[in-house]
Amino acid sequence: MSTANTLRDYLKPGYYDEFDYHWAMTIDLDRCTGCSACVVACQAENNLPIVGEKRFSERREIKWLRIERYWQGEYPDIKLRFLPMLCQHCDQAPCETPCPVAATYHNQDGLNTQIYNRCIGTRTCAVYCPYEVRSFNWFTYTWDEPLEQQLNPDVTVREKGVMEKCTFCIQRIRIAKDKAKDDDRRRVRDGEVTPACVQSCPTEAMVFGDSKDPDSKVSQMLNNPRGFKVLEDLNTLPSVVYLQKVEEQGHGHG
Amino acid sequence: MASNILGLFRYEEDFIDAAERLKSAGYDELTLMSPIPLHDAEKVAGLGKSSPVRRFSLAGALLGAFGGFALATFSATVFLLPTGGRSIITFPPFLVIAYEMTILLGVLFTLLGFHVVSGLPAWRDVPYVEDTNVDRFSVVVEVDEKSDPEAARRILDEGGADEVRDLGEY
Amino acid sequence: MAEYQEPTYAEVNRDVLRTMLVTGPKYWTALGISMTVAVVCFFGPWFYQIHVGVGAAGMNRSAFWGTYLSNFIFWIGLSHSGTLLSAVLHITQSSWRKAIYRSAEAMTLFSLVTAAFFVMVHVGRVWFVHWNFPVPNQMGLWPNFRSPLMFDVMAVTTYLTASSIFIYMGSVPDFAAVRDASTGMRRRLYTIFSFGWRGTQKEWHTLGWAYTFFAVFVIPLAVSVHSIVSWDFAMSIVPSLHQTIFAPYFVCGAIYSGTAGIVSVMFLLRKFLGLERYIREIHLDNLGKLLITLSLIWTYINIMEVFTGWFSGSSFEYEAMKFRMFGFYGPLYWEMLLFCALVPLLMLFGKIRKNWRYMFIISILINIGMLTERFLIVATSQPRKFLPDAFGFYFPSPVEISITVGSFAIFTTLFLVFVKWVPCVSIYEVKETLQPLRKRAT
Numbered sequence: 001m002s003t004a005n006t007l008r009d010y011l012k013p014g015y016y017d018e019f020d021y022h023w024a025m026t027i028d029l030d031r032c033t034g035c036s037a038c039v040v041a042c043q044a045e046n047n048l049p050i051v052g053e054k055r056f057s058e059r060r061e062i063k064w065l066r067i068e069r070y071w072q073g074e075y076p077d078i079k080l081r082f083l084p085m086l087c088q089h090c091d092q093a094p095c096e097t098p099c100p101v102a103a104t105y106h107n108q109d110g111l112n113t114q115i116y117n118r119c120i121g122t123r124t125c126a127v128y129c130p131y132e133v134r135s136f137n138w139f140t141y142t143w144d145e146p147l148e149q150q151l152n153p154d155v156t157v158r159e160k161g162v163m164e165k166c167t168f169c170i171q172r173i174r175i176a177k178d179k180a181k182d183d184d185r186r187r188v189r190d191g192e193v194t195p196a197c198v199q200s201c202p203t204e205a206m207v208f209g210d211s212k213d214p215d216s217k218v219s220q221m222l223n224n225p226r227g228f229k230v231l232e233d234l235n236t237l238p239s240v241v242y243l244q245k246v247e248e249q250g251h252g253h254g
Numbered sequence: 255m256a257s258n259i260l261g262l263f264r265y266e267e268d269f270i271d272a273a274e275r276l277k278s279a280g281y282d283e284l285t286l287m288s289p290i291p292l293h294d295a296e297k298v299a300g301l302g303k304s305s306p307v308r309r310f311s312l313a314g315a316l317l318g319a320f321g322g323f324a325l326a327t328f329s330a331t332v333f334l335l336p337t338g339g340r341s342i343i344t345f346p347p348f349l350v351i352a353y354e355m356t357i358l359l360g361v362l363f364t365l366l367g368f369h370v371v372s373g374l375p376a377w378r379d380v381p382y383v384e385d386t387n388v389d390r391f392s393v394v395v396e397v398d399e400k401s402d403p404e405a406a407r408r409i410l411d412e413g414g415a416d417e418v419r420d421l422g423e424y
Numbered sequence: 425m426a427e428y429q430e431p432t433y434a435e436v437n438r439d440v441l442r443t444m445l446v447t448g449p450k451y452w453t454a455l456g457i458s459m460t461v462a463v464v465c466f467f468g469p470w471f472y473q474i475h476v477g478v479g480a481a482g483m484n485r486s487a488f489w490g491t492y493l494s495n496f497i498f499w500i501g502l503s504h505s506g507t508l509l510s511a512v513l514h515i516t517q518s519s520w521r522k523a524i525y526r527s528a529e530a531m532t533l534f535s536l537v538t539a540a541f542f543v544m545v546h547v548g549r550v551w552f553v554h555w556n557f558p559v560p561n562q563m564g565l566w567p568n569f570r571s572p573l574m575f576d577v578m579a580v581t582t583y584l585t586a587s588s589i590f591i592y593m594g595s596v597p598d599f600a601a602v603r604d605a606s607t608g609m610r611r612r613l614y615t616i617f618s619f620g621w622r623g624t625q626k627e628w629h630t631l632g633w634a635y636t637f638f639a640v641f642v643i644p645l646a647v648s649v650h651s652i653v654s655w656d657f658a659m660s661i662v663p664s665l666h667q668t669i670f671a672p673y674f675v676c677g678a679i680y681s682g683t684a685g686i687v688s689v690m691f692l693l694r695k696f697l698g699l700e701r702y703i704r705e706i707h708l709d710n711l712g713k714l715l716i717t718l719s720l721i722w723t724y725i726n727i728m729e730v731f732t733g734w735f736s737g738s739s740f741e742y743e744a745m746k747f748r749m750f751g752f753y754g755p756l757y758w759e760m761l762l763f764c765a766l767v768p769l770l771m772l773f774g775k776i777r778k779n780w781r782y783m784f785i786i787s788i789l790i791n792i793g794m795l796t797e798r799f800l801i802v803a804t805s806q807p808r809k810f811l812p813d814a815f816g817f818y819f820p821s822p823v824e825i826s827i828t829v830g831s832f833a834i835f836t837t838l839f840l841v842f843v844k845w846v847p848c849v850s851i852y853e854v855k856e857t858l859q860p861l862r863k864r865a866t
Contacts, residue, residue: 007343010330010341010342010343011341011342011343012341013340014336014340014341015336058479059485060485063485066813068813068814069813085813091339092338093339094660095338096337096338097338097340097568098571098656098659098660099568099571099573100556100568100571100573100574101556101565101567102333102567105336105337106337106339118555120547120548120549120550120552120553120555121547121548121549122546122548123488123489123548124572127488127489130662130810130811132811132814135485136485136548137548138477138478138479138483138484139477139479140477159549160476160549161548163548230811231810231811234810285624286625287622287623287624288623288625288628289597289855290852290856291631291632291852291856292625292628296625296629299624299626304633305629305630307630307634308633308637311637315641322578325558325569328566329558329566330566332565332566333565333566335568338570340570344570347569347570347571347572347574347575348570350575350578350648351569351575354578354579355578357644357645357648358578358582358586361582361585361586361638361641361642362585364634364637364641365589365634367634368593368634369619372626372630372631373626374620374621375619376620376622380620380622382622384604386622387597387600387601387622387623
């Protein structure tokens with residue numbers, strides 16, 4: 001690599017020519033019933049602490065995925081909208097740049113990663129995130145016996161002072177990539193990686209996969225004309241696309 | 255053997271007149287001390303309009319400018335962690351870092367320059383009288399066998415010195 | 425009113441050094457109280473927070489930043505006082521700065537130290553806070569210089585260094601005066617501090633040049649420091665924070681609150697150290713004029729913020745602005761406008777501007793207003809970001825309130841220690857203003 005080439009690479013916005021994989025997710029709001037199975041699955045898979053009623057009332061819960069609930073209209077014409085909100089893994093993430101110790105960055109799979117060991121807890125990333133998907137460990141939460149038996153050994157447990165958020169179940173992605181390497185395959189096949197939330201959705205509202213793979217299910221869903229991105233005008237380039245709910249009258253509402 | 259003669263003045267003009275007269279009489283080893291900075295006295299002492307300190311400042315500022323940008327660039331290239339869709343070497347933030355380092359090194363080098371140019375801290379014994387830091391202006395003339403101590407004393411006395419003292423050797 | 429008698433050079437030395445060398449019981453009481461309050465109100469709760477986690481503060485998932493950061497900004501703002509007075513007025517060769525700039529510079533330095541404490545209180549894992557510094561380490565990791573917080577680290581470190589050097593070098597001839605007037609251990613100590621200063625023309629010449637260069641460096645530094653601090657907010661995309669006005673707004677606010685701080689401290693210095701002959705009405709008058717100018721600029725910027733928020737037509741901006749002006753903290757917003765925009769208008773009248781008591785009260789009110797302003801920026805912008813589901817509320821916890829009070833005690837302690845170690849009025853510069861004593865009386 002000549003110096004000129006290296007310099008050109010370093011001056012390229014985003015650095016990567018192209019990602020190895022570009023993990024993306026679509027969430028069909030027409031299918032979402034707001035059952036919160038995804039929230040529970042995420043909590044189980046990623047060792048999210050149970051903060052308790054007191055802390056929850058202080059708005060200190062750890063939530064990587066939350067179901068946003070919006071009411072529309074007056075009784076008896078009330079409509080309820082659910083918006084499962086998780087880290088959008090923005091390609092131009094506003095949260096990555098302000099971390100003073102580089103604890104969050106964009107990796108070669110298009111994921112916005114959080115490095116727990118490096119985080120010193122300035123919480124700037126959480127302030128900068130427009131989707132408010134980041135959670136901070138205000139205390140060191142512990143699990144009462146025997147709940148610590150259900151912890152996932154593939155995922156670390158975070159101590160106080162560390163920021164965390166949805167990782168698209170990076171541990172499952174990593175296991176799938178390792179398996180693909182062991183099998184002498186060059187790429188992970190579509191369907192081999194499902195994050196906990198996608199896996200547990202009873203209506204299959206969530207689809208996850210590699211958007212670089214034109215044959216993957218998620219690539220087809222991304223082409224759906226109902227698709228929209230939350231807060232698109234902010235130009236964060238999120239990797240999560242929502243599919244508008246289909247109304248009875250045929251007018252879509254986000 | 256060298257000796258030092260001290261003349262203490264109460265008024266600024268007398269002080270400067272006497273110093274000028276001593277200088278024109280050929281006494282080169284003059285030390286002029288005052289409790290406040292005096293532009294005229296500095297001129298008599300032969301100090302020009304500028305000072306070598308500014309070269310230290312400039313060196314520090316330049317080093318800081320380049321060093322700051324180099325620090326930011328180097329640290330961004332050790333581990334390539336793109337953030338926020340920006341490039342690895344980004345100019346607006348790195349220029350801010352360079353700006354701060356310019357000032358930091360400029361200040362530190364100016365401090366160094368002050369010590370180097372002024373010769374402080376002074377390690378040897380030098381003539382000094384405490385009154386000179388309160389409300390007296392003092393002229394210390396160093397005389398040896400070649401120069402005339404009596405003439406120096408006379409110039410100081412006639413110039414209006416409050417007190418003329420023999421400080422001995424230093 | 426007695427005719428003002430200018431002090432002689434010897435009297436200047438005697439009066440200023442007396443403040444250092446003579447210590448009465450009132451001083452020890454004050455020092456004792458402020459140290460106790462600092463330990464009990466700041467360090468105690470802070471160590472409790474380190475033990476338990478940042479959750480001891482009132483921040484939550486809608487407001488990750490709280491009073492720690494707003495206090496940090498307040499103290500950095502307060503630090504701009506000395507720089508403006510000392511450096512800017514040195515370059516413009518204003519003579520009225522001479523008696524007050526030493527204390528103002530000390531205020532700068534100690535505000536910065538207090539602000540540095542708040543950085544450590546604010547982070548979640550304070551035992552790793554040294555990772556912010558670009559020093560080679562075992563991990564081979566470097567901080568992320570693209571971050572506005574890293575600009576902050578570099579700027580505040582530089583400002584601390586430059587301010588300490590600035591105040592120290594300016595005090596060297598005065599350390600020599602202390603050395604000459606003292607005996608024993610103190611004399612030995614100040615001989616070292618003064619580098620053996622004699623007052624030769626070479627020393628004055630070099631000091632004058634070095635000092636001017638320090639001033640020239642420090643002025644753009646001060647402007648950049650608070651601009652950089654404002655960019656902690658302005659570089660986010662949070663609706664009411666993402667504005668280009670923030671850099672000038674914060675710098676203006678900083679100088680404003682700093683100058684008000686100087687008036688407060690000068691009032692106390694005069695009263696308790698007997699420096700009425702040196703800190704006079706002309707200083708108060710000029711500080712007052714500065715304050716009213718800054719108040720008008722500050723008011724204008726605030727009005728423009730409201731205007732541009734409304735004019736933008738952005739529902740996010742509108743919601744954030746509504747929350748700030750009429751939400752739970754609405755009364756605080758109007759209190760801020762009252763103290764920082766309306767009350768200072770009284771200073772347009774010379775009678776008020778030249779009266780020490782009125783100016784002291786006005787300056788305290790201004791600083792309360794400015795502290796409120798910083799708090800509002802933090803507390804009313806985060807709970808109203810973009811997604812309504814994530815709207816929330818933030819109220820400081822007792823730990824935070826205690827730490828805020830304790831920070832004032834830390835500042836007071838440092839300042840009280842300063843008063844006994846460094847002459848709080850610059851002896852040689854005051855002498856420079858005493859014209860007639862230099863010429864022969866004819």
